[in-house]
Amino acid sequence: xxxxxxxxxxxxxxxxxxxxxxxxxxxxxxxxxxxxxxxxxxxxxxxxxxxxxxxxxxxxxxxxxxxxxxxxxxxxxxxxxxxxxxxxxxxxxxxxxxxxxxxxxxxxxxxxxxxxxxxxxxxxxxxxxxxxxxxxxxxxxxxxxxxxxxxxxxxxxxxxxxxxxxxxxxxxxxxxxxxxxxxxxxxxxxxxxxxxxxxxxxxxxxxxxxxxxxxxxxxxxxxxxxxxxxxxxxxxxxxxxxxxxxxxxxxxxxxxxxxxxxxxxxxxxxxxxxxxxxxxxxxxxxxxxxxxxxxxxxxxxxxxxxxxxxxxxxxxxxxxxxxxxxxxxxxxxxxxxxxxxxxxxxxxxxxxxxxxxxxxxxxxxxxxxxxxxxxxxxxxxxxxxxxxxxxxxxxxxxxxxxxxxxxxxxxxxxxxxxxxxxxxxxxxxxxxxxx
Amino acid sequence: xxxxxxxxxxxxxxxxxxxxxxxxxxxxxxxxxxxxxxxxxxxxxxxxxxxxxxxxxxxxxxxxxxxxxxxxxxxxxxxxxxxxxxxxxxxxxxxxxxxxxxxxxxxxxxxxxxxxxxxxxxxxxxxxxxxxxxxxxxxxxxxxxxxxxxxxxxxxxxxxxxxxxxxxxxxxxxxxxxxxxxxxxxxxxxxxxxxxxxxxxxxxxxxxxxxxxxxxxxxxxxxxxxxxxxxxxxxxxxxxxxxxxxxxxxxxxxxxxxxxxxxxxxxxxxxxxxxxxxxxxxxxxxxxxxxxxxxxxxxxxxxxxxxxxxxxxxxxxxxxxxxxxxxxxxxxxxxxxxxxxxxxxxxxxxxxxxxxxxxxxxxxxxxxxxxxxxxxxxxxxxxxxxxxxxxxxxxxxxxxxxxxxxxxxxxxxxxxxxxxxxxxxxxxxxxxxxx
Ligand SMILES: NC(=O)c1ccc[n+]([C@@H]2O[C@H](COP(=O)([O-])OP(=O)(O)OC[C@H]3O[C@@H](n4cnc5c(N)ncnc54)[C@H](OP(=O)(O)O)[C@@H]3O)[C@@H](O)[C@H]2O)c1
Ligand SMILES: NC(=O)c1ccc[n+]([C@@H]2O[C@H](COP(=O)([O-])OP(=O)(O)OC[C@H]3O[C@@H](n4cnc5c(N)ncnc54)[C@H](OP(=O)(O)O)[C@@H]3O)[C@@H](O)[C@H]2O)c1
Numbered sequence: 027x028x029x030x031x032x033x034x035x036x037x038x039x040x041x042x043x044x045x046x047x048x049x050x051x052x053x054x055x056x057x058x059x060x061x062x063x064x065x066x067x068x069x070x071x072x073x074x075x076x077x078x079x080x081x082x083x084x085x086x087x088x089x090x091x092x093x094x095x096x097x098x099x100x101x102x103x104x105x106x107x108x109x110x111x112x113x114x115x116x117x118x119x120x121x122x123x124x125x126x127x128x129x130x131x132x133x134x135x136x137x138x139x140x141x142x143x144x145x146x147x148x149x150x151x152x153x154x155x156x157x158x159x160x161x162x163x164x165x166x167x168x169x170x171x172x173x174x175x176x177x178x179x180x181x182x183x184x185x186x187x188x189x190x191x192x193x194x195x196x197x198x199x200x201x202x203x204x205x206x207x208x209x210x211x212x213x214x215x216x217x218x219x220x221x222x223x224x225x226x227x228x229x230x231x232x233x234x235x236x237x238x239x240x241x242x243x244x245x246x247x248x249x250x251x252x253x254x255x256x257x258x259x260x261x262x263x264x265x266x267x268x269x270x271x272x273x274x275x276x277x278x279x280x281x282x283x284x285x286x287x288x289x290x291x292x293x294x295x296x297x298x299x300x301x302x303x304x305x306x307x308x309x310x311x312x313x314x315x316x317x318x319x320x321x322x323x324x325x326x327x328x329x330x331x332x333x334x335x336x337x338x339x340x341x342x343x344x345x346x347x348x349x350x351x352x353x354x355x356x357x358x359x360x361x362x363x364x365x366x367x368x369x370x371x372x373x374x375x376x377x378x379x380x381x382x383x384x385x386x387x388x389x390x391x392x393x394x395x396x397x398x399x400x401x402x403x404x405x406x407x408x409x410x411x412x413x414x415x416x417x418x419x420x421x422x423x424x425x426x427x428x429x430x431x432x433x434x435x436x437x438x439x440x441x442x443x444x445x446x447x448x449x450x451x452x453x454x455x456x457x458x459x460x461x
Numbered sequence: 462x463x464x465x466x467x468x469x470x471x472x473x474x475x476x477x478x479x480x481x482x483x484x485x486x487x488x489x490x491x492x493x494x495x496x497x498x499x500x501x502x503x504x505x506x507x508x509x510x511x512x513x514x515x516x517x518x519x520x521x522x523x524x525x526x527x528x529x530x531x532x533x534x535x536x537x538x539x540x541x542x543x544x545x546x547x548x549x550x551x552x553x554x555x556x557x558x559x560x561x562x563x564x565x566x567x568x569x570x571x572x573x574x575x576x577x578x579x580x581x582x583x584x585x586x587x588x589x590x591x592x593x594x595x596x597x598x599x600x601x602x603x604x605x606x607x608x609x610x611x612x613x614x615x616x617x618x619x620x621x622x623x624x625x626x627x628x629x630x631x632x633x634x635x636x637x638x639x640x641x642x643x644x645x646x647x648x649x650x651x652x653x654x655x656x657x658x659x660x661x662x663x664x665x666x667x668x669x670x671x672x673x674x675x676x677x678x679x680x681x682x683x684x685x686x687x688x689x690x691x692x693x694x695x696x697x698x699x700x701x702x703x704x705x706x707x708x709x710x711x712x713x714x715x716x717x718x719x720x721x722x723x724x725x726x727x728x729x730x731x732x733x734x735x736x737x738x739x740x741x742x743x744x745x746x747x748x749x750x751x752x753x754x755x756x757x758x759x760x761x762x763x764x765x766x767x768x769x770x771x772x773x774x775x776x777x778x779x780x781x782x783x784x785x786x787x788x789x790x791x792x793x794x795x796x797x798x799x800x801x802x803x804x805x806x807x808x809x810x811x812x813x814x815x816x817x818x819x820x821x822x823x824x825x826x827x828x829x830x831x832x833x834x835x836x837x838x839x840x841x842x843x844x845x846x847x848x849x850x851x852x853x854x855x856x857x858x859x860x861x862x863x864x865x866x867x868x869x870x871x872x873x874x875x876x877x878x879x880x881x882x883x884x885x886x887x888x889x890x891x892x893x894x895x896x
Contacts, residue, residue: 344606355792357791357793
């Protein structure tokens with residue numbers, strides 16, 4: 027057994043308190059797995075004097091002076107969250123030779139390259155398995171297991187709150203607002219659910235996944251983002267009629283030019299219909315899952331709890347053991363790989379499919395006019411289904427599913443349809459994925 | 462970019478030819494990801510003069526002299542399979558300083574410790590992601606991502622052939638023999654399907670998974686193994702009536718004594734009924750999946766293609782990039798972790814649940830007698846369902862599902878039931894998992 031490694035913990039909230047407990051309770055096992063004891067030298071918090079009965083450590087370990095703490099650690103665990111002071115603390119830690127484990131998706135997606143550069147400069151590790159999809163090993167599989175393969179596409183359910191809400195809307199038929207209230211009552215949504223329901227959280231994770239998948243830097247402000255606040259009970263019902271479900275997906279896609287050479291990446295977060303037969307469709311409640319398509323591996327899926335103190339701490343501790351082993355054995359883990367340096371394309375250039383439901387007049391020539399609007403925009407139709415509405419007022423519902431086309435062409439088609447004299451209303455439109 | 466690394470490929474069959482193609486076709490990307498070119502210095506095969514039009518390399522690279530080849534490589538990829546000469550070649554390679562990537566589950570499960578010891582002695586890497594569940598990243602997640610957590614149980618569908626056969630039996634209602642013939646015709650089962658249908662292949666993978674999950678050495682001959690040859694259409698029907706499916710599972714389970722201290726591991730391969738609502742139940746065709754339960758992470762599942770040249774080569778190349786990076790950056794990956802050194806318990810001591818279907822006389826006192834047989838063996842019953850058979854001959858079917866009990870007690874109960882005067886026949890019995 028080597029000399030103990032000094033571990034500094036920054037933050038002792040939901041995740042940090044779980045990490046602290048594990049470091050204490052599983053100390054012997056962790057020591058056996060690392061080859062050295064992990065000695066907790068301090069815990070930085072905002073309020074060091076607050077009693078924390080669920081954290082079984084010497085109260086003297088708590089401090090509000092995170093900056094001093096990180097300077098004497100071998101391994102720093104950052105679970106404060108947010109941009110500042112987390113960024114400065116991580117940079118200071120690295121400068122003083124510590125390897126860093128973080129769960130901070132917001133920071134990584136906003137300014138990852140600064141952190142990666144500092145890690146490379148100081149020859150230390152920067153690990154962040156917990157930043158995407160909580161307990162699910164996905165960063166390491168993308169960064170290491172699939173590094174010899176070519177990833178085409180990643181479809182992720184990476185936000186538990188929105189999956190819970192959409193799943194409940196599907197099973198109960200209820201609307202968005204009432205389901206969010208229910209989720210809040212059950213502790214699945216925060217009092218201010220903006221970061222989740224508007225897709226900000228998922229967008230940060232999409233940026234991280236795309237960077238890993240395509241060896242290209244992607245920041246969260248480059249991710250096209252649409253949340254689920256506009257998803258209605260009617261949309262969910264429309265999906266159900268297509269034997270599909272609505273999910274909020276983080277989508278990372280490689281685009282190729284005519285010769286097959288990678289030409290760009292599309293990174294986006296939006297609700298989409300996926301067929302019930304797709305592995306992602308059976309992801310219920312607040313669970314997360316990431317579906318990966320790679321050239322040689324084919325279709326893979328990683329499934330599990332995407333948040334919560336203990337699940338997130340499992341991912342943090344896996345990283346802590348990894349970076350601790352590197353400190354003993356020499357060497358370090360993989361550094362940032364951004365060599366492909368592909369452009370991030372705009373949403374208008376992403377290739378998507380639409381499901382469009384229209385209320386139309388039930389008379390000859392309507393379908394021809396509607397089909398013309400698609401053709402004018404270069405969009406080809408996969409299926410069209412017409413149903414006479416039961417109110418008897420010679421009106422019909424037309425449900426169209428398109429082939430893949432540039433998103434801009436599909437948006438333009440929806441606009442054109444809205445203006446048609448035979449179209450009463452575009453009842454709903456939603457993108458379709460996973461077919 | 463550093464100087465090229467010398468790669469030797471041993472074997473050029475299903476997996477090897479895919480690996481060779483990837484090394485050539487993706488040479489530039491691999492070089493960018495590693496930081497050095499991977500130079501293929503030779504391919505050892507049995508028949509070096511055989512034309513191999515699907516392998517786009519200089520024919521001069523083929524050799525039958527594997528022993529000489531491995532002595533001058535930085536990285537050796539072993540995809541010959543079997544025990545000899547694979548073992549000697551790997552040991553020679555390590556002795557001469559090469560890191561080794563292998564897909565050889567049979568060898569790892571028979572004599573892993575010898576290989577791990579040699580890797581540690583010579584300070585080189587031994588990576589084997591491809592040995593379990595093909596393309597699915599599972600070895601690295603177990604060995605690294607979950608190393609800070611405590612794994613309780615692993616349930617794996619790790620053999621594609623048997624999953625294909627059982628899935629088809631479920632969807633068509635056909636029997637075992639005819640379904641195997643169909644699988645052979647479609648290329649999902651080999652001409653001699655013994656290694657798959659008798660569970661040998663799954664047992665080797667179970668041994669590897671258990672070793673990783675429990676930090677304990679487990680060899681394939683310590684794995685209790687029952688194949689699927691005895692699974693009948695009636696068993697599949699019985700499962701269906703329980704809203705369950707029959708799967709061949711590789712099960713690795715941690716046992717604890719009364720104080721909660723780990724006391725042993727149960728490692729076994731056998732058919733079992735699992736509820737259709739369990740994530741493993743939706744694993745169709747020849748796909749594989751591994752379901753992991755850990756203390757902090759909760760329930761995780763890893764899903765994907767379990768075999769085939771390209772999927773397996775994806776896993777091999779991920780390992781090649783990892784070990785190549787270690788050679789450039791210094792250091793090496795995790796070594797064998799066997800510190801927990803828990804005993805492998807016999808099948809009789811494993812805790813299982815049984816589904817038992819009995820043909821009985823339909824008269825008073827029968828249930829009391831049957832229930833007595835369970836009680837005598839200390840087995841408690843969870844549910845019992847009685848159904849009068851339609852032949853009108855005053856006979857009934859009794860379906861019993863038990864609580865968890867030692868497997869020996871359950872086997873003894875089945876024996877006792879067979880001897881009961883009121884029991885005409887034990888129609889079927891099968892273990893139940895995943896509830
Ligand atoms: N919660 C999850 O399920 C989850 C899942 C995946 C990833 N994450 C990520 O993990 C990180 C932590 O999340 P969390 O849910 O554990 O947050 P949290 O419960 O809000 O805890 C934050 C902790 O940081 C401390 N802190 C705040 N400002 C500080 C400062 N300036 N200096 C020192 N300490 C400070 C707080 O101290 P006091 O205790 O004194 O207030 C608190 O202990 C975030 O990056 C989050 O995105 C969370
Ligand atoms: N196939 C899969 O889907 C799969 C999936 C996961 C893991 N694996 C594992 O991968 C390994 C290879 O499987 P495979 O299906 O690729 O086998 P395979 O198609 O039978 O190929 C074996 C290769 O090894 C060569 N070889 C045999 N004996 C040799 C010797 N004594 N010296 C040098 N070369 C020798 C053969 O040469 P010739 O070409 O001249 O006959 C052939 O190229 C096995 O360990 C297997 O368990 C396979």
